[in-house]
Amino acid sequence: MKFFSLTVIVALVLFSNAALAQSAKGTTLPSVKIKALDGTVVNTSTLSNDGKPIIIDFWATWCKPCIAELQAIHALYEEWQKETGVKIIIISIDDARNSKKVLPFVNGRNWVFEAYIDENADFKRAMNVNEIPHSFVINGKGEIVYQHKSYAPGDEAKLLEEVKKILAEEQAKKP
């Protein structure tokens, strides 16, 4: 029986690795509605940074690794912006239990990220996010070029690396 269980698990792992060949890379942002912290409704397909890269990060006020990630990026954000012009957009999936706390939470930590609330999880579902933190790197044309699930200390460096790759690629394309 144990052998059978193990075989099933191994088969599933292999299956999932095969599935990795597919990806959301190259697709643009879906069109759903989210709310800015002042209550204004914004269509996600209009999120932009004047042709420069964007990092979109799904988080929640109760998610410890999300906060660790955003705190780490917060410490480096000024440096990143100077170097690459990247914009960080954070999407809170907090529900009615905590959605009213999001603005004080963000302000209280001095975060200067562009922040939205996705209270009905429409954007989360449209982006196929099933766990947080989950971040996406978007190029100047609005295409998803990289995504990353979960957070461990040091992962923020990988995000910056991906942003720099976009800039290098765009630089190389210029005549």
Place this chain on the structure above:
Amino acid sequence: MFVQPAFSQSSDNGILRSDFQLDAQTYRQDSLIGAPNVREKMLGQGFLNVLYSRGNFSAGVRYEGYFNPIQGIDLRYTGNGLPYRFARFNNDMLDVTLGNFYEQFGSGMILRTYEERSLGFDNSVDGIRVKVNAADGVTFTGLIGRQRSFFALGPGIVRGGDVNVNLNQLTVFGEDWLGQDAGTIELGASVISKFQTANDPLYNLPENVLAYSLRASRQSGGFRTDIEYAYKYNDPGFTNNRSFNPGTGLFVSAAYSGKGYGLTLNFKRIDNMDFRSDRTASLNNLNLNFLPPLTKVHTYRVLTLYPYATQNNGEIGFQGEFVYTIPKNSFLGGDYGTTITVNYANIHALDTTRIDEFTYTSQFFGRGKMLFQDLNIEIAKTWSKKLKTTFTFVNQSYDKDVIEGKLGYGLIHPWYVIGEASYQLTPKSAIRMELQHLFVRRDFGNWAFALLEYTFNSHWYLTVFDEFNYGNYNPEQRIHYYSGGVTYVDSGTRLSLSYGRTRAGILCVGGVCRVVPASNGLTLAITSTL
């Protein structure tokens, strides 16, 4: 090496996106911790979402399979199928969905359909939803359908409507008619009506039950206030012990924040507001609304032993939270600043007087016995680019009898001390540690918990932890619940394999909980956004 999009600008053919998750666990009987003999020896469940969009059109389907549901997930999920599928058309004016949808009116006091797969919670409506942006700032929503109940639909029909008005965007009175200083003002009203046949031989039960809610919010600078009131006509059912009282709910919130500080105050009163599209439903099935507990969401392991869950039949409470960041380059702030969060929540039962078997009166601001109280302080400090620490102190009062439906425990007073530190060893490797302690005089007695997580690089993590109930009053129950696991992450995919003992407990996400029995075995989880 440059990133080459897999299928770039495929707008002509549309965009396909998907995600999936698989959870499997093997079970060994372990009478010491109370892990039952699971006849299947291994249980596994998973789902796959496929979404397609092209221009203004989108469609999606989700396959779910439970072979059989893992321990703690409702056994009525046993089986497999396509319980979620929809087609949707939306442009700037019109948004039409046919099939399953998730919707929330206001904060969800009379309607919130959502999914929380880790709890086996999904109360989506299968029907028709239409949203119309009638004028700038005005949105109407109308819906009709039946709710999902595992792999079938519930017996009741749900009809609803909502109107939301953003006064600032309303242009019929001219541009900027509110003036610059008015702030952003939003008003909303919703109604939900459900129909379920009634042929009870003894009681005259209402077949149609109506509920409505009214809400207003205003934001100006760092100041925000929200108020919402809900009313439900009498709806005797299983979960409210056939009470013929109407239901009411009031939720008020005020928040003020600026650079480096934030304050939130909430007040909530709930009276007989459990609302389902089937009067015989219970547990996490066929809920129409969502009444969040106004308490902090705790995620540290020992803090999940005593979680609060909203008492839908009646409670009154308030919560306050203050966040302050001591500026960097100050004596206490250090080079990176120190963030302090203080949160206090207090919840009581209502002060009610019974009139007869089916009705009661309750004083609006009267309070009955205390159900829950929580004072917690968290200090998060970044010492350097490499070292970060968080200290948490929590003191609670918890009525185990009311919250867990037990007898003879009464109000217990746990308190907790938790320390967490992470240290970056090299640019890609790091170590993280948690030490947690729970002091409690009664119930299970004291618990200690230690966790160590090592990140080899951005792909591999190793986690080991031990939860030790060393203070149990029964010496045989002073058990180590150890666990060890490895996780692999690559872009949108996470795989984790762990082995160990899990204590019986309550798993809560967003204020909805499920009971998880003790287990001993190997756990596999794969989740991927493709």
